[in-house]
Amino acid sequence: MTAAASLTLAGVHGFVWLRQRRQMASLMFCIMAMGTAGMAACELWTMQQTDMDSYARTLQWYSILRWLVTLALVGFIHFYLGSGRPWLEWTVCGLRTLTMLMNLIFSPMVYYSSIEELSRIRFLGEEVTVVDGIPSPLFIFGQLSLLVLAAYLVDATWRSARRGDRPGAVRMGLSAVFFVLSLSIQMMFAVWGFIDMPIVASLFFTGILVVMGIELSEDMLRSAKLAEKLKIREEELLGERKLTDAIFESAPGLLYLQTANGDMLRWNSQHQRVTGYSNTETLQMKAEEFCLEDQRKILREAREIALQNGGNDLELDLAARDGRTARHFFRMVAVEIGGSPHLVAVGIDVSSQRALEVEAQRQREQMAHIARVASVSELSSSLAHEINQPLAIILSNAQAAQRLMAREQPDLDELREILDDIVKADIRAADVIKRLRSILRQGKPVLETVSPDALFDQALGMAEPEIKSSGILVARKHSKKLPLIQADRIPIEQVLLNLIKNACEAMEDNGTREKHLSLSCVIEGEWLRFSIKDNGHGLNADIDKIFEAFHTTKAHGLGLGLTICQTIVRAHGGKLWAERNKSHGATFHFQLPIIPENL
Amino acid sequence: MKHPETVFLVDDESALLKALTRLLKAEGFAVQAFDSAKKFLAVCRLEGPGCLLLDQSMPEMSGMELQHKLNQEDSALAVVFITGNGDIPMSVRAIKAGAVDFLTKPVNDRELLQVIRIGLEKSYVMLAEKAEIREWRQRHNALSVREKEVLLHVARGLPNKQIAANLGVVEQTVKVHRGRVMSKMGVESLAQLVLVAERLKLK
Numbered sequence: 081m082t083a084a085a086s087l088t089l090a091g092v093h094g095f096v097w098l099r100q101r102r103q104m105a106s107l108m109f110c111i112m113a114m115g116t117a118g119m120a121a122c123e124l125w126t127m128q129q130t131d132m133d134s135y136a137r138t139l140q141w142y143s144i145l146r147w148l149v150t151l152a153l154v155g156f157i158h159f160y161l162g163s164g165r166p167w168l169e170w171t172v173c174g175l176r177t178l179t180m181l182m183n184l185i186f187s188p189m190v191y192y193s194s195i196e197e198l199s200r201i202r203f204l205g206e207e208v209t210v211v212d213g214i215p216s217p218l219f220i221f222g223q224l225s226l227l228v229l230a231a232y233l234v235d236a237t238w239r240s241a242r243r244g245d246r247p248g249a250v251r252m253g254l255s256a257v258f259f260v261l262s263l264s265i266q267m268m269f270a271v272w273g274f275i276d277m278p279i280v281a282s283l284f285f286t287g288i289l290v291v292m293g294i295e296l297s298e299d300m301l302r303s304a305k306l307a308e309k310l311k312i313r314e315e316e317l318l319g320e321r322k323l324t325d326a327i328f329e330s331a332p333g334l335l336y337l338q339t340a341n342g343d344m345l346r347w348n349s350q351h352q353r354v355t356g357y358s359n360t361e362t363l364q365m366k367a368e369e370f371c372l373e374d375q376r377k378i379l380r381e382a383r384e385i386a387l388q389n390g391g392n393d394l395e396l397d398l399a400a401r402d403g404r405t406a407r408h409f410f411r412m413v414a415v416e417i418g419g420s421p422h423l424v425a426v427g428i429d430v431s432s433q434r435a436l437e438v439e440a441q442r443q444r445e446q447m448a449h450i451a452r453v454a455s456v457s458e459l460s461s462s463l464a465h466e467i468n469q470p471l472a473i474i475l476s477n478a479q480a481a482q483r484l485m486a487r488e489q490p491d492l493d494e495l496r497e498i499l500d501d502i503v504k505a506d507i508r509a510a511d512v513i514k515r516l517r518s519i520l521r522q523g524k525p526v527l528e529t530v531s532p533d534a535l536f537d538q539a540l541g542m543a544e545p546e547i548k549s550s551g552i553l554v555a556r557k558h559s560k561k562l563p564l565i566q567a568d569r570i571p572i573e574q575v576l577l578n579l580i581k582n583a584c585e586a587m588e589d590n591g592t593r594e595k596h597l598s599l600s601c602v603i604e605g606e607w608l609r610f611s612i613k614d615n616g617h618g619l620n621a622d623i624d625k626i627f628e629a630f631h632t633t634k635a636h637g638l639g640l641g642l643t644i645c646q647t648i649v650r651a652h653g654g655k656l657w658a659e660r661n662k663s664h665g666a667t668f669h670f671q672l673p674i675i676p677e678n679l
Numbered sequence: 680m681k682h683p684e685t686v687f688l689v690d691d692e693s694a695l696l697k698a699l700t701r702l703l704k705a706e707g708f709a710v711q712a713f714d715s716a717k718k719f720l721a722v723c724r725l726e727g728p729g730c731l732l733l734d735q736s737m738p739e740m741s742g743m744e745l746q747h748k749l750n751q752e753d754s755a756l757a758v759v760f761i762t763g764n765g766d767i768p769m770s771v772r773a774i775k776a777g778a779v780d781f782l783t784k785p786v787n788d789r790e791l792l793q794v795i796r797i798g799l800e801k802s803y804v805m806l807a808e809k810a811e812i813r814e815w816r817q818r819h820n821a822l823s824v825r826e827k828e829v830l831l832h833v834a835r836g837l838p839n840k841q842i843a844a845n846l847g848v849v850e851q852t853v854k855v856h857r858g859r860v861m862s863k864m865g866v867e868s869l870a871q872l873v874l875v876a877e878r879l880k881l882k
Contacts, residue, residue, distance in 0.1 A: 472763070
């Protein structure tokens with residue numbers, strides 16, 4: 081019965097081992113079970129022996145089987161718990177081997193120095209053979225090996241329990257210890273003849289086998305459950321993978337998962353379409369290899385920043401396999417996967433957008449050029465005065481001189497004066513033209529030292545008729561001591577005049593509301609700020625648009641005035657801006673840098 | 680060639696005043712130059728005859744404002760605008776307000792002198808007209824109240840019968856008044872009388 085049970089267990093675990101060659105514990109279990117079955121067979125055999133010689137021979141086989149079973153037990157514990165001390169393992173195996181060898185060589189009777197007689201007793205309802213003999217002193221080695229085995233088991237169990245990875249280890253280990261110790265006691269009783277009973281070591285080993293078998297089965301159950309869980313998890317993972325795949329594919333642009341040093345892990349099919357590199361090629365490339373060579377360093381730096389700050393944006397030219405490039409906007413997000421930093425990067429093709437911007441920029445420049453050309457007409461009305469005045473002086477002087485020359489005795493002093501005046505006026509005209517050209521070419525302004533007050537005076541003088549006829553009240557507020565500034569006088573006067581005229585026009589429809597024009601000039605750090613404030617209809621349009629060329633709210637106007645003003649102010653290194661007043665109207669400000677005179 | 684008439688110059692640009700003065704003096708004109716409208720108004724008699732060369736864009740009082748002032752004062756000075764940055768609306772306004780011409784700087788001497796001559800002629804005409812109107816106004820003032828009433832009705836083109844009915848007199852009386860008005864006003868025909876009434880703006 082014991083043999084049958086052992087063989088069954090041996091069959092089951094032998095099969096397990098055959099299926100999973102790495103399960104050495106199962107192999108050991110199988111060997112142990114087969115050994116135990118053999119032991120049971122031997123025991124049964126000895127019980128029925130009446131001949132002393134054959135009894136002794138059987139005992140020798142029995143001894144070999146016990147050696148095998150013990151080794152298999154140690155092996156099982158070694159492979160299954162993996163917590164035994166190797167030196168204990170070797171001690172157990174060594175002692176057992178020594179016992180076995182000595183039994184075979186010195187003691188033909190194995191446990192006995194000599195067998196006196198074989199007697200038949202009744203044991204568990206059966207008539208069995210027991211030995212009366214003098215126990216061999218070698219027997220002590222076998223007992224010692226059992227004690228060391230018990231110690232080994234306790235130690236291995238204790239260590240395994242502390243490690244806590246085998247929940248049934250304590251139960252199994254302690255049961256095994258119990259059976260080993262019981263075996264030892266039974267052996268001593270049987271051999272030394274305190275009790276008349278046959279040696280039934282196989283029973284105890286079967287006990288150990290059962291305990292181990294239960295443990296193994298539970299293990300198998302657990303692994304089956306684990307496998308089930310794993311399967312579910314795997315399915316979930318598969319679903320997750322499908323989901324992320326779909327997300328990758330649904331991205332309108334490029335989508336990448338990369339390692340911290342730019343190795344490509346995942347990408348969507350858009351990548352192949354854009355770059356022309358196949359998946360196998362991509363796998364062997366680094367992220368920076370997909371962009372232009374001179375931008376690779378930029379990408380590497382941007383990646384470092386993204387890893388540090390959790391994200392980063394940049395724009396790059398993707399270089400396709402065929403050499404084409406396309407500007408892309410990339411957003412990188414750092415993510416930790418499996419404990420190491422990774423980057424998710426999204427890329428959007430912005431090349432058409434950039435092309436549009438370039439085109440828009442080109443158009444803007446063209447527009448600015450048109451604006452400058454068109455500004456001739458805009459400027460001419462006010463600049464014409466500046467130019468025509470000296471021309472008129474020259475012409476009239478020259479014609480007066482012609483008349484004087486026609487006389488018999490021309491007044492030479494008068495003629496000299498006339499020529500002097502002509503020269504002066506000519507220089508003045510040339511000066512104006514030079515300024516005009518500098519404005520139109522958007523060249524550097526010709527700076528001269530001017531007083532802000534004089535600028536206001538001049539501009540107000542030119543706007544005087546309009547201010548008067550519209551009944552506008554002018555207020556001037558200035559910082560107490562205004563510095564002289566370096567400016568191109570005529571263009572800046574034009575700016576002031578333009579802004580003043582705009583303010584006047586804005587107040588045309590004020591009706592009964594008094595028209596107030598406030599001019600101020602204040603020092604703000606290194607800047608001098610000119611402000612022109614009105615209480616007219618204000619700025620209805622988009623406040624940024626008013627500076628665009630050809631944007632106008634006037635029925636007659638090119639919409640270039642403010643554009644030109646801005647160009648002029650910018651050429652001076654300053655800026656021009658507008659704001660809505662709290663109650664009525666608008667205020668235009670422009671800043672000019674105060675340049676220290678000693679510079 | 681001597682001109683008894685004075686050419687007045689008003690321009691804020693003194694160098695130009697000087698140049699124009701030289702030119703016009705060389706041409707034989709009497710010239711008076713002023714660098715602002717106010718100074719001109721303070722010094723000059725406005726009756727004429729004379730021609731005023733006037734710059735449009737000046738601080739304080741512009742050329743246009745001065746022209747307005749002259750019109751108010753019933754001046755017989757001819758006004759010629761001369762400007763550095765004139766535009767069409769501005770010139771139309773000036774001409775409508777009675778300017779002889781609207782010149783832009785720089786202006787050629789021939790053109791300038793021609794316009795000045797036209798201006799002077801116009802100034803004489805205006806002067807003569809003003810003298811005539813002054814005379815007629817004096818004669819009109821000498822009419823009796825009833826005669827003035829009759830003149831008003833005649834000027835409106837009403838027949839004698841109607842006038843008589845309106846004034847509550849007989850037709851014969853109206854005829855007598857009319858004859859007296861004609862002789863007092865020094866006109867020889869009904870048409871002339873109506874024209875004078877028109878000129879005196881009797882309505």
